[in-house]
Amino acid sequence: MARYNAAEVEPRWQAIWDGRGSFASTTDDRREKYYVLEMFPYPSGRIHMGHVRNYTMGDVIARFKRARGFNVLHPMGWDAFGMPAENAAMERKTHPGKWTYENIATMRGQLKRMGLSLDWSREFATCDPEYYAQQQALFLDFLEAGFVYRRESVVNWDPVDMTVLANEQVIDGKGWRSGAPVERRALTQWFFRISDMADELLGAIDTLEKWPEKVRLMQANWIGKSRGLQFAFETIGAPEGHERLDVYTTRPDTLRGASFAAISCDHPLALALEGAVEGLAAFNAECRRMGTSEEELEKAEKRGFDTGVTVKHPLVEGETLPVYVANFILMDYGTGAIFGCPAHDQRDLDFARKYGLPVLDTYHPKGTDSFAESPEAGHAAAYVPAKSDIVRYVRPIEGEHRDMTGEEAIDEAIAWAERTGIGAGVTKFRLRDWGVSRQRYWGCPIPVIHCDSCGVVPVPKEDLPIRLPDDVDFDKPGNPLDRHPSWRQVPCPKCGEAARRETDTMDTFVDSSWYFARFTAPRATTPTDTDAARYWMNVDQYIGGVEHAILHLLYSRFFARAMIATGHLPDTAAEPFSALFTQGMVCHETYETPDGRKLSPDEIGEKDGKIVERATGGPVEVGPSIKMSKSKRNVVDPDDIIAQYGADTARFFMLSDSPPERDVEWTTAGVEGAWRFIQRVWRMLDDLEPAAPMPAEIDAEATALRRATHKAIAGVTADIEGFVFNKAVARLYELANAIGRASGDGPGRAAARREAVETLCRLMNPMAPHVTEEIWAALGHEKPLVDTPWPVADPALVTEDTITLPIQVNGKRRAELQVARDAETAAIEKQALAMPDIAKYLDGKAPKKVIVVPGRIVNVVV
RNA sequence: GGCCCCCUGGCGGAACUGGUAGACGCGGGGGUCUCAAAAACCCUUGCCUUCGGGCGUGCCGGUUCGAGUCCGGCGGGGGCCACCA
Numbered sequence: 016m017a018r019y020n021a022a023e024v025e026p027r028w029q030a031i032w033d034g035r036g037s038f039a040s041t042t043d044d045r046r047e048k049y050y051v052l053e054m055f056p057y058p059s060g061r062i063h064m065g066h067v068r069n070y071t072m073g074d075v076i077a078r079f080k081r082a083r084g085f086n087v088l089h090p091m092g093w094d095a096f097g098m099p100a101e102n103a104a105m106e107r108k109t110h111p112g113k114w115t116y117e118n119i120a121t122m123r124g125q126l127k128r129m130g131l132s133l134d135w136s137r138e139f140a141t142c143d144p145e146y147y148a149q150q151q152a153l154f155l156d157f158l159e160a161g162f163v164y165r166r167e168s169v170v171n172w173d174p175v176d177m178t179v180l181a182n183e184q185v186i187d188g189k190g191w192r193s194g195a196p197v198e199r200r201a202l203t204q205w206f207f208r209i210s211d212m213a214d215e216l217l218g219a220i221d222t223l224e225k226w227p228e229k230v231r232l233m234q235a236n237w238i239g240k241s242r243g244l245q246f247a248f249e250t251i252g253a254p255e256g257h258e259r260l261d262v263y264t265t266r267p268d269t270l271r272g273a274s275f276a277a278i279s280c281d282h283p284l285a286l287a288l289e290g291a292v293e294g295l296a297a298f299n300a301e302c303r304r305m306g307t308s309e310e311e312l313e314k315a316e317k318r319g320f321d322t323g324v325t326v327k328h329p330l331v332e333g334e335t336l337p338v339y340v341a342n343f344i345l346m347d348y349g350t351g352a353i354f355g356c357p358a359h360d361q362r363d364l365d366f367a368r369k370y371g372l373p374v375l376d377t378y379h380p381k382g383t384d385s386f387a388e389s390p391e392a393g394h395a396a397a398y399v400p401a402k403s404d405i406v407r408y409v410r411p412i413e414g415e416h417r418d419m420t421g422e423e424a425i426d427e428a429i430a431w432a433e434r435t436g437i438g439a440g441v442t443k444f445r446l447r448d449w450g451v452s453r454q455r456y457w458g459c460p461i462p463v464i465h466c467d468s469c470g471v472v473p474v475p476k477e478d479l480p481i482r483l484p485d486d487v488d489f490d491k492p493g494n495p496l497d498r499h500p501s502w503r504q505v506p507c508p509k510c511g512e513a514a515r516r517e518t519d520t521m522d523t524f525v526d527s528s529w530y531f532a533r534f535t536a537p538r539a540t541t542p543t544d545t546d547a548a549r550y551w552m553n554v555d556q557y558i559g560g561v562e563h564a565i566l567h568l569l570y571s572r573f574f575a576r577a578m579i580a581t582g583h584l585p586d587t588a589a590e591p592f593s594a595l596f597t598q599g600m601v602c603h604e605t606y607e608t609p610d611g612r613k614l615s616p617d618e619i620g621e622k623d624g625k626i627v628e629r630a631t632g633g634p635v636e637v638g639p640s641i642k643m644s645k646s647k648r649n650v651v652d653p654d655d656i657i658a659q660y661g662a663d664t665a666r667f668f669m670l671s672d673s674p675p676e677r678d679v680e681w682t683t684a685g686v687e688g689a690w691r692f693i694q695r696v697w698r699m700l701d702d703l704e705p706a707a708p709m710p711a712e713i714d715a716e717a718t719a720l721r722r723a724t725h726k727a728i729a730g731v732t733a734d735i736e737g738f739v740f741n742k743a744v745a746r747l748y749e750l751a752n753a754i755g756r757a758s759g760d761g762p763g764r765a766a767a768r769r770e771a772v773e774t775l776c777r778l779m780n781p782m783a784p785h786v787t788e789e790i791w792a793a794l795g796h797e798k799p800l801v802d803t804p805w806p807v808a809d810p811a812l813v814t815e816d817t818i819t820l821p822i823q824v825n826g827k828r829r830a831e832l833q834v835a836r837d838a839e840t841a842a843i844e845k846q847a848l849a850m851p852d853i854a855k856y857l858d859g860k861a862p863k864k865v866i867v868v869p870g871r872i873v874n875v876v877v
Numbered sequence: 878g879g880c881c882c883c884c885u886g887g888c889g890g891a892a893c894u895g896g897u898a899g900a901c902g903c904g905g906g907g908g909u910c911u912c913a914a915a916a917a918c919c920c921u922u923g924c925c926u927u928c929g930g931g932c933g934u935g936c937c938g939g940u941u942c943g944a945g946u947c948c949g950g951c952g953g954g955g956g957c958c959a960c961c962a
Contacts, residue, residue, distance in 0.1 A: 229956080
């Protein structure tokens with residue numbers, strides 16, 4: 016038979032599925048639904064191998080669940096707003112929308128060539144006015160329900176690009192694009208009140224049993240719940256209104272070791288003192304200029320400014336502590352003020368060293384009493400044991416020296432503070448409210464109007480959508496909406512006077528925080544449709560990269576709750592993603608010439624067993640395998656692979672070898688292995704006899720093949736269900752090997768072979784859908800595999816009648832014994848001891864002990 | 878600095894809740910077919926061996942009849958967060 020020709024076969028089957036409407040999904044209460052979703056792509060230009068891997072995995076699940084009888088929803092769309100479109104507009108003098116929709120067209124074509132079982136009728140892009148209109152409606156409902164508010168906040172402002180920068184866009188205090196020194200500016204911005212939900216979002220993590228433990232931990236850490244003591248120092252010499260200084264600490268047990276207090280440069284007390292204390296204003300200003308990048312913080316010296324104000328030590332009568340403004344205190348965590356305990360905090364120790372402050376041990380390692388007499392003796396570094404460790408408290412809050420854990424001491428300290436009225440135990444969260452205002456054009460306009468007399472007025476819903484104007488230019492930096500001649504000008508909906516539109520747009524994370532709900536009714540004239548949402552939600556399996564483990568997933572969880580509260584989702588949808596899978600990255604080797612030019616994989620070749628540059632034949636240094644990226648020049652274009660080998664090969668390779676959650680290395684050898692296997696399965700058609708019923712009596716060879724077939728069904732089913740596609744692939748190879756072994760004539764062999772090949776084809780279909788459809792049709796089936804149910808394993812053929820039992824002597828394997836699967840323990844023991852290979856170790860004596868684990872192993876102890 | 882994860886042949890990786898370590902693939906070696914090559918197929922492939930066997934899952938120790946798997950310590954690699962009080 017001719018070689019399998021993917022280039023001809025694949026588009027043909029894609030057209031057939033398309034023609035049959037195989038993947039269109041409709042609400043049907045009589046059928047059980049299954050919603051599988053992969054994180055939708057940003058339309059950057061072309062799909063990359065990471066997409067291929069992500070969407071292949073989702074497609075395996077989708078096709079598998081379809082075959083298992085579920086009503087499957089498997090949609091695709093585009094996370095289409097965002098900066099790259101604006102950057103492209105600036106560079107290429109094009110409109111961001113034009114650029115985006117062209118990219119979408121390209122990428123849609125690429126995805127279609129992959130043969131994904133997607134319901135394209137539900138496709139949308141978040142930059143479609145139909146989508147962002149509904150997002151604006153949601154915003155207004157959130158505003159009314161109190162999930163949205165406006166406040167002033169300090170942002171990184173790039174004075175050249177005239178835009179706000181995220182922290183990671185500030186490099187060495189300069190804007191990443193403009194290179195201009197970044198300013199800190201106070202802007203009034205919109206916030207989602209996510210921090211009010213911190214405890215709820217944290218607590219519900221426990222219910223996410225089908226999420227990776229890693230992601231649950233990352234979310235929990237991000238929310239960052241901490242229990243501590245908030246209490247007030249009495250101040251001496253502070254201005255009026257600052258008689259008390261509130262501080263928050265997670266280690267109240269170390270209060271006796273306090274040697275100073277410190278406040279942030281933005282703390283109200285610091286501001287109040289600026290006029291009164293010589294030099295403080297300048298110091299504060301300098302602190303505010305300090306960057307927030309990792310590197311700077313690493314190097315930055317602990318610096319402080321003695322305000323002259325002091326506070327009374329709450330535990331030691333008559334003692335006072337100096338109050339500093341210090342550059343390492345954050346205003347937006349806790350109260351913006353701390354007490355410093357140098358003995359048990361490295362930062363405080365650095366600070367104390369610099370300013371000559373005392374270092375007082377509160378506790379030290381258990382059993383080292385002498386330490387107490389010279390507190391500073393051992394302090395090369397702060398002593399910070401785990402809270403659960405038992406330590407010797409030498410300066411406890413109350414009472415005498417004693418041993419206890421940090422946790423116990425903290426409990427005591429909080430109890431003491433509450434008893435004496437100094438403070439109270441409080442819970443704080445690291446999670447801040449979500450600022451969503453962006454000073455950009457290519458995003459969802461925030462639907463409010465600013466009126467001089469009425470203030471902030473929401474746009475009436477009937478006026479939605481607030482469309483982005485098309486006639487914008489990107490010649491000048493800044494937000495084109497701001498300088499548009501007419502777009503801003505609008506009458507106030509309340510009083511009718513001249514007013515201005517909000518020109519900020521929403522963070523693109525907003526767009527992706529509810530798209531999964533929109534897919535359930537993408538053409539609804541409200542954000543969601545009640546019946547559709549009730550039927551399709553939640554997403555049964557969500558698949559994407561771990562880089563979205565925190566923000567996207569947390570925002571979506573917040574949004575789901577807010578949408579429930581505003582009537583847009585059923586109250587069963589608080590956790591919108593029932594199961595989450597985070598797949599690994601696609602990596603490739605890197606290549607470099609001796610003179611430092613990076614070469615891409617298609618620029619290298621092989622000569623005399625060595626890697627060389629194809630164009631010059633010159634030597635090439637092979638670098639480590641790292642995530643495919645343009646800047647490393649180690650990308651392989653999916654289109655090239657599909658053109659050369661076909662989509663099935665690309666898909667099959669993506670699933671082979673590496674466990675889905677781990678990184679996979681793209682290699683030519685691996686792709687060729689997948690391609691060879693597909694050809695091999697195709698060739699199985701050649702020597703297959705015509706279909707015939709399975710005879711009643713079949714020989715041992717045929718039985719063995721039937722067992723292999725049914726074991727493969729059970730195994731592949733479990734492996735797909737368990738998201739271990741590499742093992743499922745290995746089982747397909749095993750079945751193919753078994754088919755190869757069972758050649759020749761004999762009763763039942765031909766029928767067993769046919770059953771095996773047909774089964775192989777069906778099990779392989781979710782991974783390589785085109786070639787398997789082609790084989791299935793060649794086998795004479797009228798109905799395509801896409802409409803054929805998943806095979807069911809015969810339990811009688813999955814378990815063996817006789818099993819091979821390893822026999823150990825003192826834990827080392829010495830022999831094997833064939834026994835019936837249900838053999839009696841006593842009989843097995845007797846047989847095992849009688850074996851010559853075992854008896855020789857016994858030396859005629861009775862064994863000390865014989866352990867028989869039925870169906871597993873026998874261990875003879877001599 | 879905090880929290881977490883990982884370490885198995887030349888390579889990617891299997892090994893269910895402690896029970897035959899190395900499934901499956903890649904790579905290597907040998908062979909069949911061919912004028913030759915490609916393709917395909919078959920055999921072989923953890924290390925050592927005096928051919929009896931011995932040793933092997935980063936290292937050291939422990940628990941157990943039995944440890945890749947559990948516990949303690951050490952070493953190496955990685956991830957996330959990060960002046961978060």
